[in-house]
Amino acid sequence: MNELDVFFNPRSVAIIGATEIPKFGYYQSKYLLERADREPDFKAYPINFKKSTIFGKKSYKSILDVPEPVDLALVLVNTRQVLKVFEESIQKGVKAVVLESSGFAETGDPELIHVQEKLKELIREKKGSLRVIGPNCVGITNFDNQFTTTDTIFGRLKVGGISIISQSGVLGNIIIDLARSQGLRFNKVISMGNKIDVNENDLMDYLLEDEGTKVVALYLEGVTRGDRRFIETVKRFTARKPLVIVKNGRTEVGARAAYSHTASIAGNDAIYNGVFKQTGVIRARNFYELFAYSKVLASQPLPKGNRVGLITASGSLGILACDEMATNGLELAELAPETIARMKEKAPHFVSLKNPVDLGPAQMEMYMTCQKALFEDPNVDMFLQIFCIPEEVFKILGSDFENRIKKMHRLSIQNKKPCVVVAFSPPWMVQKFTDEGLEHDVPVLSEVQLAVRCLAVLFQYKKYLESQE
């Protein structure tokens, strides 16, 4: 068993700074205490300096008062109390600490930087028998067993293949809100903060062996200067699973802001670019790209080549897609004569039977015919479809589009070719498409150019794997 397992599946947790007042710590306390009620193999102990009960459960003044062993200490207290509760947690013999409190090295204050150094020293003394995530983070969420140290609300969220490692709090909880809407299904989400112990290397190694994780999305502000381990870990990882990275602090101004945020040294961006290229990392420019690339990599097979078959309901958006293909190493597939013949049989007069196949307001049946013909064309390696539907039409014919997505999934599986869908529509329609797509493993995006780059990323990763053979 890996020593990091305790973060994702602890048997007992002390919530140091537990509270029933609606402020930071409220959701975590409530959720973990309720989870302990529900699950016989899981225990949660509230620790609060003043209260004797929290949400009706007995609360302790110190972790040292807990009568049973504790696997994991979750620390939510103010900065100035951290050192004390940390020392007590060590004394109690916890295996791991999630230290969410902020206000350390990132403040630039010498006194607080010193406290962070002191914490590091305590960890070093334990020689690997104590692992710590944080400070300045929201810790972890495991969708597999619904254990979390954040204010995640699981609701109807289903577990999936995407795991996230993040140096920021935002990616620890806000993006889980975004997950549903963007059609992402997570496996594990880890926010690392200032990384005084556990860092991206430890977590990549862990997630490489984690069966549920298919793709890792990593948000990074900086790695330790000259850290060879990063490059080696990444190489080992990308040889078996795709890795998408947002590296923030590309410019000098951004780098200064990164230091104020997590005390990270952003480093030279050109060097990162070089390393990423060498090691098969897929670089995303922002969080929406990170989501989109991860979603597509987690759900689609890798393409054999770079030739795209494109069906569009809008000529303009078709052109936009072509331009983006040309600048991202993809080709517009030259359709086989039999493909064109199959489409021609049912084509109305206004249809353009070249690739891109511009079907405009053609009927459902025509769309289905062309979809099938393109998927089965030997010159097509991947498939892109752009929907562009007036709201009033969608209100009446919505289920037709659901059908098209269902069929697309079947064709994708049968032909072992990846596909991506664009819904150029108001958010409520994009959401309907996304939800339907999620049911059938068809990634739906609202932007044409981003959709094309998703296909390019599949091809890029495929080429990287080949280059390593």
Place this chain on the structure above:
Amino acid sequence: MNELDVFFNPRSVAIIGATEIPKFGYYQSKYLLERADREPDFKAYPINFKKSTIFGKKSYKSILDVPEPVDLALVLVNTRQVLKVFEESIQKGVKAVVLESSGFAETGDPELIHVQEKLKELIREKKGSLRVIGPNCVGITNFDNQFTTTDTIFGRLKVGGISIISQSGVLGNIIIDLARSQGLRFNKVISMGNKIDVNENDLMDYLLEDEGTKVVALYLEGVTRGDRRFIETVKRFTARKPLVIVKNGRTEVGARAAYSHTASIAGNDAIYNGVFKQTGVIRARNFYELFAYSKVLASQPLPKGNRVGLITASGSLGILACDEMATNGLELAELAPETIARMKEKAPHFVSLKNPVDLGPAQMEMYMTCQKALFEDPNVDMFLQIFCIPEEVFKILGSDFENRIKKMHRLSIQNKKPCVVVAFSPPWMVQKFTDEGLEHDVPVLSEVQLAVRCLAVLFQYKKYLESQE
């Protein structure tokens, strides 16, 4: 009166190809006939080869049978009937034709190219007394008087300052669906199609003098080769109003697709780039950028300089914004000492009081204090705020955020400084923010980088105007 006025405010329209069957033409027929019932100064005549009534109104076999004069002929018939109804319309003495039928030069079919040429000849013979929009378009929508030749549903859409000129059908109707959701308010939307007569130059000149139009967003696939008039028209336009252009068909593959779409010669993209730079055009890379830039240009004052004051609820998104500023000619404002002093008074320990001001989960009051301090700082030329709110918090405190947006608007007006808001949230929350922003002329976007580029575009246009003085 400008000769193009008849397109936007005709007194009488013949709908040639009117239909009450739910297919192409249905919405236009229904809407215009109802509008004629409602408005005493407007008449609509359905023309249908077979039917004698359409939606209960007397229908004519030919426009020549209409007993009264007709200003505008709206042509919706099949390609092969176009020439005949076009000649009859001329005979009837209409001033203008909106020719929506497609299937002409864009098919590449010599016979159909010939028909298009024949139409051009007929127009030339009329020496300017007949103006034609199309073919292969959806014509115009005037939000001012709710006259439309498309299937636009006006609903609760309010009239605004953005007018769109587009060479594509998509931008004629689908984006009106998007308008509400993206927080855009239109004045006039024109889809030009194959441009056998009226083109972007005519329309820019018209909209330059149009009082309701504050900004023009232009979607272009190509202009006539070597057309000096384009450059002159654009220069004249940008001297008084901002112009945002998406030029499609940047690459060879894209250019080929553009020819199939509207028979346009896309031309050399580097030349377009040069012309745009010289003439103060703001180039957008896709439709979402087009919407965002137009929205910000239509609602915000131009900034005095390029220094941005930034308040963020997320350090990561703050860094992302800083990187994007640095690569788009903007600077992070160095805050005045009194600004920092004002903020410090109310600041909790976790707040970073440099710019970007990272407030994290601080209280409403703190946000308000900092908002005001930044707007009033003499070193700040424009203001950006990034909201990043967990769904559960927003459900409880939604009205707080509305308040912040309202106050932002007041501060923006008082200090004559532009502002943009980012809501890094699921679509339903972005929508709430957008709607609220629309009420108070505060543009809301979901993407940090795009928001920064919007501010950059304001500065870019300001610099262009200065260079022309």
